[in-house]
Amino acid sequence: MYSDYYSQSEWESVINFSKNIETPFLIVLLDRIKEKFNTFSSNFPYAKIYYAVKANPGRDILILLKELGAYFDVASIYELNQVLSLGVDPERISFGNTIKKAKHIAEAYVKGIRLFTSDCEADIKTLAQEAPGSKIFFRLIIDAVTSDSDWPLSRKFGCQPRMLEELVLQAQASGLDPYGISFHVGSQQREIQAWDAAITQVVNIFKILKDKGINLRSINMGGGFPADYVTKTNPLNVYGDEIRRYLISQFGDKFPDIYLEPGRGLVGEAGILVSEVVLISKKSRSDLRRWVYTDVGIFNGLMEAIDESIKYPIYTTKTGPVGEVMLAGPTCDSLDIIYEHFKYSLPLSLAIGDRLYWLSTGAYTASYSSVEFNGFPPLTTFFL
Numbered sequence: 491m492y493s494d495y496y497s498q499s500e501w502e503s504v505i506n507f508s509k510n511i512e513t514p515f516l517i518v519l520l521d522r523i524k525e526k527f528n529t530f531s532s533n534f535p536y537a538k539i540y541y542a543v544k545a546n547p548g549r550d551i552l553i554l555l556k557e558l559g560a561y562f563d564v565a566s567i568y569e570l571n572q573v574l575s576l577g578v579d580p581e582r583i584s585f586g587n588t589i590k591k592a593k594h595i596a597e598a599y600v601k602g603i604r605l606f607t608s609d610c611e612a613d614i615k616t617l618a619q620e621a622p623g624s625k626i627f628f629r630l631i632i633d634a635v636t637s638d639s640d641w642p643l644s645r646k647f648g649c650q651p652r653m654l655e656e657l658v659l660q661a662q663a664s665g666l667d668p669y670g671i672s673f674h675v676g677s678q679q680r681e682i683q684a685w686d687a688a689i690t691q692v693v694n695i696f697k698i699l700k701d702k703g704i705n706l707r708s709i710n711m712g713g714g715f716p717a718d719y720v721t722k723t724n725p726l727n728v729y730g731d732e733i734r735r736y737l738i739s740q741f742g743d744k745f746p747d748i749y750l751e752p753g754r755g756l757v758g759e760a761g762i763l764v765s766e767v768v769l770i771s772k773k774s775r776s777d778l779r780r781w782v783y784t785d786v787g788i789f790n791g792l793m794e795a796i797d798e799s800i801k802y803p804i805y806t807t808k809t810g811p812v813g814e815v816m817l818a819g820p821t822c823d824s825l826d827i828i829y830e831h832f833k834y835s836l837p838l839s840l841a842i843g844d845r846l847y848w849l850s851t852g853a854y855t856a857s858y859s860s861v862e863f864n865g866f867p868p869l870t871t872f873f874l
């Protein structure tokens with residue numbers, strides 16, 4: 491099951507490399523990221539691609555993407571320093587988090603960052619003080635469409651159109667450069683129309699502001715591009731074609747500057763998390779489903795399985811008849827149940843000590859892994 495997610499040679503290198511390494515750990519296949527980056531570039535030739543570093547800040551990934559000509563979107567001063575330490579030109583970096591301290595804005599500005607995202611009055615005021623003249627993306631709230639995604643980003647970010655218009659005027663008056671509107675349609679967004687709906691809202695705001703004498707020049711379409719999990723998704727060209735068609739319908743052949751910030755869509759499928767079965771049990775003699783406890787769980791890599799939001803394909807080399815299982819992690823916390831409602835089936839021959847391979851785990855796994863909850867160490871990553 492699911493072995494077709496990777497080629498035979500990818501499997502051989504993963505299994506050979508990992509044979510003698512103590513689980514759990516994440517393997518990232520760098521060639522996959524290279525291939526995805528090239529697919530993004532060819533399907534969105536008019537866009538600048540800012541990798542959302544939060545998805546996986548692994549050093550080898552950042553170096554690879556730097557070499558491929560990617561730009562970077564950072565969420566914190568720590569990510570910024572990590573990217574700068576690799577010699578990336580600050581002009582290739584945006585500070586995309588709407589929530590940031592004044593001293594971090596000031597530090598970013600001193601280090602050359604001139605592109606920020608904002609969604610409220612207080613932050614615009616701080617940006618005007620600490621990062622004068624910088625380009626600003628104003629983040630639009632788009633609740634209606636984010637609810638279709640598997641990992642919504644909800645109402646925590648962005649503001650309503652009326653407030654956004656006021657912020658643009660405030661930014662202009664305080665010497666900032668109102669550059670464009672950003673949005674995020676929700677992570678693992680499979681509905682292609684989500685982008686069209688958001689662009690429609692952006693175009694409306696562009697028109698209203700134009701009447702007030704302000705020309706916004708850019709749209710930042712965020713991330714949201716999906717990875718293949720248990721449910722497979724459309725290939726990227728389907729998203730690329732539809733978004734391009736929609737942009738043409740709105741702007742003809744003179745697009746505003748377009749930015750993308752893919753995280754999951756760029757690195758998700760490149761990761762294989764290798765774990766070991768610690769225990770298999772039943773709660774009563776008549777139980778039809780087995781509990782399978784593994785050495786990876788919610789706190790050391792599979793955070794996005796919380797509420798069963800992201801359903802990772804699981805592969806085992808064991809074969810034969812299968813039976814339903816509940817999957818849980820190794821800690822003493824009852825939140826550490828990975829899948830209980832969604833019915834996974836694994837071979838009846840699965841035994842304690844067998845390895846389970848969690849596929850498409852390149853994004854939001856290692857970076858979410860806790861430091862030592864219950865004493866379990868953070869997830870180690872190897873790059874192949």
Ligand SMILES: Cc1ncc(COP(=O)(O)O)c(C=O)c1O
Pocket residue numbers: 542545563586587643674676677678712713714715751752753754755853
């Ligand atoms: C501002 C911003 N950009 C990009 C991303 C990456 O999104 P995704 O991983 O869905 O591509 C995120 C994710 O949280 C985000 O907050």
